[in-house]
Structures are given as structure tokens and as C-alpha cells.
Amino acid sequence: MNEIIQGFVEAIELIFSLNPEVIEITVRSLYVSLSATAFASIIALPAGAYIYFNEFRGKRAVINLLQTLYALPTVIVGLAVYLMISRSGPFGFLGMLHTPQGMIVAQTILIIPLITGLTVSALSGIDREMRYTIISLGSSQLQSITTILREAKFAILAAVLLGFGRAIAEVGTVMLIGGNIRGLTRVLTTTIALNTSMGNFSLSIALGIILLGVALVVNVVLNLVQRG
């Protein structure tokens, strides 16, 4: 219990003293996870829209698969990507292991199924009669899709935010792919893991609070943008 209270205190100290390494780690966390969310969204939103708007054989199976992948363990993704980009792996020549770029790629892969699946859900929440209305107003295929996406934008934003949340809070992938190297690939979650392993519980809690604070800020900003 003491550790939790002390954690809060340390969090405030770290923030207000503008501790450089904490800032570095926090910015890197944001850089990696925001980039991953952006790339994943660029792929997942159109993919989700495509799946929703088109009928094809195996559509049900695809949606089931996506929803199953929500539960992708992060370590598995980390491991799979590691085997790909390790020096001895097929993409080793890219030299992406133990770099923030590699971490971005891995996190993007991790959250694409989540954002895609939730985009399909978001669009499915649009009333059938609304689709009819849009068609009957004489929309082309593209106009129809744009209007529906606009109507679903709250739910789609929720999908993106959830993807971001999963990315910034995960450890397994960034640990394996980044290596938790000081000054190079350390992020909030891996630092928390390290400190916990070292027994520095209150510092871990402090960093955890900072992580939540960062997530809150991102949330607020995106919601404001959405309204604007």
C-alpha cells in the first residue's frame, strides 16, 4: 500500500522535475505507439470498410478470425516478428531488430486485427434503414462509403483509441523487438518491467501513472479533434 502512495508522489516529482530520461522514455513510447496506431489505422480502416461493404464467400470466417486475433498474446507477435527480422531471419538484412522502427512495425502488426474488427463492428452499428436512405438519395458507391464512415466516426474513433491503448500498454512485443536498450529502445512499459524485476515498486507505479496520464491526454486530444 505504501508503494502505491509513494508511487503517486514519485510520479508527480518525476513530471514536475521534467526528469530527462523519463521524458525521453515517454516520448519514445508515444512515438512508437502513435506511429503504430497511425499505420495500423491506414491499413485497418479501409480493410474493415471493405469487409463490411462487400459480400464474399468466407466473410463470416474472416470476421471470426479477426475477433479471435483480438486475443493475440503480445509475446507471440513479438516472437514471430523477431524470427522474421533477426539477423538470421529472412528480413535480417533490414537491420530492424532492437530499433524503434522495428518496434513500430511489430506493434502495427499487433493492433491491425483489433482496429479492423472494431471498424467492421462500428459500421455494422449503422441502421439498415440509414444505408437504404443513403442509396435512395442517389449516392455512388464511393459517396455511400464516405457518408457511412462519417456517421460511424465516433465508433471508429473508439476503435482507433483502443488500438492505441493496446499498443502503448503492451510489453511483450516491444521487449523482444526493442531489447529494452537504454537510450535507444526503452519505453514506459519495458522500464516498468525492468524496475519491477529490480524491486523498485514505487518507481514502477510512478511510471505506470505517467503512462495512464499520457493515454488520457491522447484520448482527450483525439476526442477534441473529432468534434472539431
Added chain:
Amino acid sequence: MSSGTKLLTLSLAAILALGICLAGCTGTETPDGQAIPNETATKTAAPPEGGAVLKIATTTSLYDTGLLDMIEDTYEEKTGVDLQISSQGTGIAIELATRCDVDLLFVHSPSQEQDFLDAGYGINHRCIAYNFFQIVGPEDDPAGIAGMDPVEGFRVLYEKGTAGEPGVLFVSRGDNSGTHSKEKALWDMAGYDYETEVQGSGEWYIEAGRGMGETLVLASEKDAYTLTDEGTFLAFQTDLVLVPIIDQGDALLNRYSIMAVNPEHCPNVNIEAANNFIDWIISDEAKEMIGSFGVEDYGKALFTPLYPPECTTSPFNCTCAEPVSQA
């Protein structure tokens, strides 16, 4: 288009720019100096001197003492080489080395090190320093093994544990770490086959499957015995009810060694930088620094450096001072 979208684009751009720039920088001042180390040396933004990068994989129990951060800062300032140290556990360290993702291994698992050398994956093995593992346990010592020879203590633990004597429990790392290797070696020395006789031999033997700190916490919760390295135990001591039960004996020797990845196995290895580093760390200057580490935070030195000819004989049986570079 809308002002909202502009705000979003600007924020994203700002974060990305910061991220890219900070990808190479770091600051180091911290509150009470833990994994945000209390060294004042600043890493340079981009490695100078033609950009030499040396990648080292190490174990958590070694890294968590903070020794490597100190070594990193010292070496980087001295040579300008960018040391990139990754600590994810002995198993992963060896995998990284086998797969050519690092240049150097800095571990404490002699049997696994030997396998690595025998397979031709590693070269230029040097032992650096040592300390002792400890068998820690509940203060009242229900198995009555305090002060015994470690192998004998293990024997008694096995007999009483399998007999179901109350209070006799043992928690194992169970994760193929260096510490776990030592534990297995001890069972072996006590005359038991690990896989058939120790593993799954009863409720007394608990496999944690996790890091040293968490294993200690688990053992403390269960009032059990466990094998630990000194550094982690000191770091967690205030949160534990455990005390050292047996901490003397050659069998508890914890030897730290370094070796480079063989360029014949991995052509991309930065063998030059690796060899330079090995030469430095076996130097007297480095050994002195290692030998005085820990006094400030723990009241005692955590590592005893190895000097010849002591290191060439039993129980160390390794090379500790011969330079590797031709130069």
C-alpha cells in the same frame, strides 16, 4: 481542412519529430537512481568515430545490479563506442547470440557457455568476476540446513521435501536462467536426476518460471527455500521474510564471463569492437572498477574480480587476462 484536423496533424508531427530526435539522445539525472541510473555521464546523440556500435546481450540478475550501466557509461565516454545492452534473461541472451543479433554475451551460466563454445558459435571466452549464490529460506530453518555444505543442504532438502516434512518447500526459477542452471547443477551434484527425480516430485518443489525478484517474492510468500544471487537478494531484502541460510561453498560459485560471437558463424558480427571491449574489461582498470561496485548502495562489493593464475585453476577453470586482439 477543419481546425481540429490541423491540430491533430501538428501534434502528431511534433511527437514524431521529438521521437526521431530523442531516438538517439538521453538524459540521466534521476530521483533515487534505479533503472534510471544515477550516473552523470551523458550519451552522445550519434556515435562518433565512424559510428561503432557494440551489441551486448546479458542476464537480468547481472543487469539489475546496475553494474552494466556503469560499465556502459565509462566505456562510452572513454572510447565513443555506442554500447547497446539488452537484458532479457539468459535464455534469450543465448538465442540472440546464436541468431547473430548481438556481438557479445555477458552471462553467468558455465554449462550453457560451454555448449555455445562447443557448437562453434562463440570465441574469445574470458571470465571476469565472481560472487556466490545463496540458499535463502525462512528464518526458523525448518529443514535444519543452516551452515551446511551446499550440496549436502540440497540433499537434505530433497529428502525432507519428498518426505513431506512440514515447512520444507523449495522454489525454483524454472526458466533456464543462469541461476536455474546452477540449481540444476546442485541437484546433480547431490545425486539426483533433475528431470526424472526433482521436477514434479511433489508439492514441495515449486517451479516459478519467472525472474529472480519475482521468485524471491514467491518464496517469501510461501516461507520456502530458494537459490538466489546476492545482488537481487539485497535489492529485495526489505520486502522479504527470507534470510541467507547457506552462503558458503565452492558449489555456490557464480562465475561471470564474457564471449564474442564467432564471425565464422555470424559474418555481420562487429568482432573488432567486441574484441576491444573484451580487452578492456579484462584490464586491471576495469577489474578495479568492478571490484568496488556496490559498496555505495549495498555496503559491500557485489563482485570479486578474477585475476590470473587463480582463474585458471579450479573451481574457475577459465582464462581471465589474456588479451584477444592481435594489436
Added chain:
Amino acid sequence: MIEAQSIKKVYGEMEVLHGVELSVGEDDIMGIIGPSGSGKSTLLRILDLIEPPDSGDLSLFDVDVVEQRDRVVELRRRMGMLFQKPIVFNTSVYENVALGLKYRHVGKNEIDRSVKELLEEVGLARYLRSNVRNLSGGEQQRVSLARVLVTDPEILFLDEPTANLDPKSSETIERLVMRMNRDRGMTVVMNTHDMLQGQRVAKRIGVMIGGEILQVGTPREIFYAPHNTKIAHFVGVDNIHDGKVLRREHQITAVEVAGTTLYVGEPPPTHRDRVKVIFRGEDVTIGIGETAQTSARNVLNGTIAEISDIAPFMHVKVDCGFPVSALVTVRSAEEMEISEGKPAWVSIKASALHLIAESEEREG
């Protein structure tokens, strides 16, 4: 304008449309009435090219839509539809109404003008910039109507558009639709289950029961001369009785119903002698006592068997050997002191009786 033949539509295991025939000409206001579940909404969606039929022929504006599938968006842009529930987009009233015009790439100035004009028409000009979600249901439906009308459709489909609305909104919508038909020659196809609305608004009525259009005609024809008993039941004909044709005399057909001879002012529907005689409760005159005071051709005596209140009317069933249902105003009933058990007479004009051929009825 619209020619539909043998339209079939299946959802899963269920065939919703069994072969619909419908023909709607320019300037027509076709009201489609029928019980819920009869497939009215499905039919409208198919005619508006929102969903394709599973089989059948459909031609709009003389264009065969099955053959010329690639013209579907072009055709849709000449039509419009208003649904039962107001469907509005989460944005301003202006943006909602402008949507169809934006789809058609109309210029901003023209959009501005047209939108404002139509909002005036539906009485919502002051809500131009408000978010639609803040409006009442009736107001939202008016916005939806404005959105459809602003694109100047040649055919307008309405799917029970005023079913859940307040009287003012309903009236505004009806009035506007009829005016569009009158002034711009807009063809209208409207689903409704409100038969009074059907009679008020529609020029022709189609009765849809069980996935088929069973009869199309003027309101008068539908309500007074339905083709079969199914339609008769649906349009509220109270009196449907088995009869046997006795003879034909000039314009009158004598039919025996339960031992009584009734005189019907129309020829028998077929050469067979089995028929059904039907007439509406409103066309039955009723009086207390034994002596009738009427010039009607059919006068029957009987006893008042049952009275039920459907304010402001009263439903009176008189047992004359067979039950005759009369619909009288509550006031008249009170004045006549109508009560169960009293002797009464009923009279029905020959012209109020209608004959249906028994063989026309479809079983099941």
C-alpha cells in the same frame, strides 16, 4: 412510369413477394394498403432500386432495370423515398437536406437556395443550422421529406410516412406531397395502413395481402367493390354472406341468402350460381320496431342481437335469419333507444350490395 411484373423476393427461407404486378403512370398517386407483413416495404424498396428482386420484370421510365443494370445510380437519382422512421444524419439540418444535392455535384449557391426554399415549405426554415438530433420526431420527418423533395424526384416513394407522427406534421407532409403531384407532376407511390389517409391522398389504391397485389382501383372500387373476401375483410366490410343466384331481372339480380331474397343492383360476376353477397355497415339503415320507413329495395326484420361501442359510432348486429351489421352514430343509437333484444328492421339499397364470385377466392 413504373411497370412491375411477377416480382418475387425471398429472404432466407421466406418468400415475401409472390409475384407482384403493379403499374403506375405519370402523375398518379398510388396508395398501397395492406396488413403489416404483407411485403409493402419490401416492394417499395425494390421499386426504388434499393434492393434487387429475385425474379420478375421491372421497368422504370421505360428503362428495363434488369437489362440495364449499369444505369441504376442514374435512375435512382430520378426518384426518392421517405421511410417510416425519420432517418437523419448526425449533423445540421442544412447538411441533411443538402446531402442528395451534394451527391449530384450541384453547385454550392444552388444548394443554398434550394435547401432554404424547401425548408420554408416544410416550415423549418429557422432550424437551418441546428443539429437535427435536437428536433422532434415530426420535425425530423419533415427534414427527411425536404431532403427528398429538394432533389426534385420524378417518382416519390413513401413508406407509411406519417405512421408515428403528430397531426400537424402528418398534415404538412400530406399537403406537400399532394401539391408536388399537382404542380410538378410528381408520381407518388405511398404505403399506408391508415385507410382514411389512403382515401384522402391517393388517386388509386392497390391492396396488398400476403405478398401479392390483389386489386388495384379507385378508393370507391376498393372499399365498396372488393374482388374477394380477403380484400373485403381487410377494407372493413362487415357483412359477407353466402348466397345463391335465383334470377336476373333487368339491372337487378335476386340472390337468396339464408332463406331471404336480396336484390342486388349489379349483374352476377359469373355464370355460376354460388356467390358471396357483401355490403358495408355504413350502408345499412336501422330502425326500431316492425314497420320500416324506407324506400330501399331490401328490408328485413329481426332482433337486435349485439351492440358494441366504437365511438363515435356504434356497431349494431341484427339477427334477421342471418346477422346484419349496421354502423350508426352513437347519437342516432341513443335517440332510437337501441338496445339488445328489441325488434328492429334493417334496410339496404340494392346499389349498396356487391357480389363476389366464390370461385375467385383463393384458399389459404
